[in-house]
Amino acid sequence: MDGGLIVFSLTATFFAAALTVPAGFGLATMITPVVFLWLEPHEAVAVVAIVHGSHNAWKLKVLRESVDYTAVRRFGWALIAGALIGALLNTVVEAEPLLLLVGVALVLLPLLSVTERWTDFRLPEAEDRIGGFGSGFFGGLTGHQGALRAMFLQKRLPDKAEYAATAAVLALVVDVTRIPVYVALGGWQILDAGLLIVGLVFAAILGVQLGKRWLKKWKSDTIRNGILIAIVASGFLYIREALIALEYL
Numbered sequence: 001m002d003g004g005l006i007v008f009s010l011t012a013t014f015f016a017a018a019l020t021v022p023a024g025f026g027l028a029t030m031i032t033p034v035v036f037l038w039l040e041p042h043e044a045v046a047v048v049a050i051v052h053g054s055h056n057a058w059k060l061k062v063l064r065e066s067v068d069y070t071a072v073r074r075f076g077w078a079l080i081a082g083a084l085i086g087a088l089l090n091t092v093v094e095a096e097p098l099l100l101l102v103g104v105a106l107v108l109l110p111l112l113s114v115t116e117r118w119t120d121f122r123l124p125e126a127e128d129r130i131g132g133f134g135s136g137f138f139g140g141l142t143g144h145q146g147a148l149r150a151m152f153l154q155k156r157l158p159d160k161a162e163y164a165a166t167a168a169v170l171a172l173v174v175d176v177t178r179i180p181v182y183v184a185l186g187g188w189q190i191l192d193a194g195l196l197i198v199g200l201v202f203a204a205i206l207g208v209q210l211g212k213r214w215l216k217k218w219k220s221d222t223i224r225n226g227i228l229i230a231i232v233a234s235g236f237l238y239i240r241e242a243l244i245a246l247e248y249l
Contacts, residue, residue, distance in 0.1 A: 005037060005038075006196075006199070008034075009034050009035075009037070009038075009196070009199070009200065010199055010200065010203045011203075012030070012031065012034050013031050013034065013051065013200045013203040013204050013207065014203040014204070014206055014207045014210075015207065016030035016031050016204075016207065017055050017203065017204040017205075017206070017207025017208055017211060018207040018208070018210040018211035018214060019211065019214070020055075020146075020211065021059060021164055021207075021208060021211025021212060021214060021215050022160060022164065022211060022214050022215045025145075025146020025149065025150055025167060025171075026146055026231065027051075027052055027055055027146075027204070028048050028049075028052050028143040028144055028145070028146070029106060029144055029146070029230075029231045029234065030230065030231075030234075031048055031051060031200070031204075032044060032045075032048050032102070032143060032144075032234075033234060035047050035048050035051075035200075038193060038196060039190070039193060040095055041095045041098045041099050041102070042090065042091070042095060042098065043189060043190050043193070045090060045098075045142065045143045045182070046179070046182040046183065046190050047190050047193060047196070047197055047200070048143050049143055049175055049178055049179050049182060050175075050179060050190075050197055050201065051197065051200045051201055051204050052143065052171065052175055052204075053172060053175030053176065053179060054201040054204055054205060055201075055204035055205065055207070055208060056168045056169075056171045056172040056175060057172055058204075058205045058208045059164070059165075059168040059208050059211075060165065060168045060169055060172060062208055062209070062212055063161060063164055063165035063168065063212070064165065065165075066159070066161040066162045066164070066165035066166075067162070067165045067166050067168075067169055068156075068157055068162050068165075068166045069169075071128075071153065071156055071157060071166050072166060072169050072170060072173075074128040074129075074132075075128055075129070075131065075132030075135070075152075075170055076128075076129065076132060078129040078130070078132035078133040078136065079132035079133065079135060079136040079170060079173055079174060080136060080173060080174075080177050081133060081136065082132065082133035082134060082135065082136025082137035082138075082139070082140065082174075083136035083137070083139055083140040083173070083174040083177035083178050084136075084140065084177055084178075084181065085137055085140065086136065086137040086138060086139060086140025086141035086142075086178070087140035087141070087177070087178035087181035087182060088140075088181060088185070089140070089141055090140060090141050090142070090178075090181075090182065091181070091182070091185040093141075096242050096245040096246050097242070097246075098142070099238055099241060099242040099245070100238070100239060100242035100243070100246070101141065101142055102142045102143075102144065102235075102238050103234075103235045103236065103237070103238030103239035103240075103241075103242055104235070104239065105138055105141075105142050105144045105235070106144060106231050106232065106234055106235025106238060107232050107235035107236060107239070108235075111232065127152070128152050131148065131149065131152030131153075132149075132152075132170075134148050135148045135149040135152075135170070135174070136173075136174050136177070139171070139174040139175075139178060140174065140177070140178040140181070145171060145174055146167070146171065149167065149170060149171075150167070153166065153167060153170070160215060161215065164215060
């Protein structure tokens, strides 16, 4: 393994993990390009899921007193059902279309989140099942669940700590649901990247500690907006790369 690339990967994961504590989402989106440097799309999604799950488990440990379990229950079974269906589809979609799906998700979901925040429209709580299913589905399919979840969760939980902690629980539910599916249906080859996975997991956990400080000091909207811009830009790059691979460009 190239030493410089290892340092870059660990550093990027550390700061991405820190930024996503106050933002409430974005870790998978920011570290997926890093893992793509090492692995093919299917394996990358599985590895990112492991890092993402470890990050959310540690974030939950740090913020457990702030979880709003009423909000968790509103997402309910639909979150798990969506994650299962998405994860099953992930294992049968070819690499290039999967990369294209990732790119489209990265562009559309943040834009939907921003549009909802610019209006006074409030999604009815009865629609949280739809949000849960959609968030779980995209989480299982491409690993990018946070932006859609944020549309339904942000206005429910204006308190920064409650939002971050509750988002961690919901993300962890999706991760725990999808990871066994990835591994059982062809993901055993990710064990070849075992040392990389361990390094990224520790970097993500350490990032949570820094992110907890930022949660208290920084405006989460500022961080969230910066992440959204980076997500959309990454999405367009993924779409271009997928279209080139599919020989449409």
